[in-house]
Amino acid sequence: MKRYLVGGAVRDALLGRDVSERDWVVVGATPEQMIAAGYRPVGKDFPVFLDPKTKEETALARTERKSGRGYHGFVMDASPEVTLEEDLRRRDLTVNAMAQDDDGTIIDPYGGRKDLAAKVLRHVSESFAEDPVRILRLARFHARYAPRGFVIADETMALMRTMVEAGEADALVAERVWKETERAMLEAEKPSVYFEDLEACGALARVMPELAALRGVPQRADYHPEVDTLTHTLMCVDAAVRHGFALPVRVTALLHDLGKAATPRAEWPGHRMHEERGLPLVAQFCERLRVPNQTRDLALAVTRDHLNVHRARELRPATLLGLLERFGAFKKSGEFFEQALQSCLCDARGRLGLENCDYPVVDFLREARTVTLKVQAAEVMRDGHSGPAVSEQILLRREQALKLWKQTL
Structure with missing residues (x-):
């Protein structure tokens, strides 16, 4: 019975990155022996245990054999006879298929250190093709390391295309697709790489056809120097990450222009x-x-109103008031309102050469919100209004306040 540090902890240590999570594999043991040693079983699909002291995950060395479509169709062997090399062979990438023993010796049977030095992400074996989730995971992993110069090996991208053509991507369930996508948008410096990789292997059209449809849809070059709508969309997502905005803003940046793929071709590049x-x-x-x-x-809110935000200074007071209401400007926390404005800022800065453009409309709408919030129900009721008339008066007075305020600008 011998334990090895494996996977990301070994990789990140070799890269000089901080290791925040460590995984272990044990060779030559049975589940009963692990329990007897104080480990607590937690794995449902295969034998995984928590270390009694560190609580770090420790798995028995195992092999997997494909027995059906998707990523549930596997037969697993976690017997004590499974070797470390066999366990590492079932892993996705060579840079993730290294182990380290208690003496600090690196065990690297598949060339992970060489690929790490060359900054190449390469599959360990053809068994990569047995699990379609690996397409998503590799794209997410690449998005995280692309700023360091990492690329996907040509043969690995070719294998991913073959998997998609074989229908493996069609077996991906919604929850897993979204989980990997969320992680890509949260963890990666340039999440655009994630979506570009999915597009390159054909998976984007299978799991996010609405997004894939944006490729090749042109926009007016005077507004969008990057022209292509999918390029613009991914630039918006990268802008959201660059500004450190929350996940809902990043997702909204991804979805706000889906309607451009539904514009009749005769109207292109207008939308x-x-x-x-x-x-x-x-x-x-x-x-x-x-x-x-x-x-x-x-x-949905930003999709419907992002053009109104861009031209907010030109809106009549009644129209401006309606925009503020739809963006949740009068809710107590104001979080929805701020996130809507942030999403529109990403739209403005998700353009080639305009990544740092001024966008004064954000301050304009914040000030408009402040002006309208000065009109409150208590004031209206003090003037003798009650029932439905209170809401009507609030709207009228807020509209009037906006009108007077705009006259001072």
């Missing part, structure tokens, strides 16, 4: 009414991938 056309596509995307309701609501 009149793309906001309305985008609403059912955003709803469809969020329902299929089970996006959290709060994020979905933000994406």
Whole structure:
């Protein structure tokens, strides 16, 4: 019975990165021996245990054999006869298929250190193709390490394309797709790489067809020097990460322009009414991938009104008031309102050469909110109004306040 440090902890230590999580594998043991040694079993699909002292995950060395489609169709062997090399062979990438013993010696049977030095992400064996989740995981992993110069090996990308063509990506369930996508948008400095990798292997059209449809849809070059709508969309997501905005803003940046793929070709590069056309596509995307309701609501609101935000200074007071209401400006926390403005800022800065452009409309709308919030129900009721008349008066007075305020600008 021997224990080895494996996976990301070994890789990150060799890269000089901080190791925040450590995983272990044990060779030559049975589940009964692990329990007798004080380890607590936690794995449902295969033998995983928690170390009695450190609480770190420790798994028995195992092999896996494909027995069906998708990523549940596997037969596993976790007998004491499974070797360390056999366990490492079933892993996804060579840089993740290294181990370290108690003396600090690196065990690297598949060339992980060489690929790490060359900054190449390469599959360990053809068994990579047995698990479609690895397409998502590799794209996410690449997005995290692309700023360091890492690339996907040509043969690995070719294998991913073969997997998609064989229908493996169709077996991915919504929860797993969204979990990996969320992690890519939260962990990666440039999450655009994640989506670009999925597009390159053909998986994007299978798991996010609404997004894939944006490729090749042109926009007016005077507004969008990058022209291509998918390029713009991914630049918006990267902008959200660059600014450190929360996940709902990053998702909204991803979805706000889906309607441009529904614009009749005869109208290109114009996209009149793309906001309305985008609403059912955003709803469809969020329902299929089970996006959290709060994020979905933000994406729908920004999809519907992002052009109104861009031209907010030109809006009549009544129209401006309606925009503020739809963006939750009068809710106590103001979080939805701020996230909506942040999403629109990403739209403005997700353009080639305009990544740091001024966007004064954010301050304009914040000030408009402050002006309207000065009108409160207590004041209206003191003037003798009650019942439904209170709400009517609040709207009238807020509209008037906006009108007077705009006259001073």
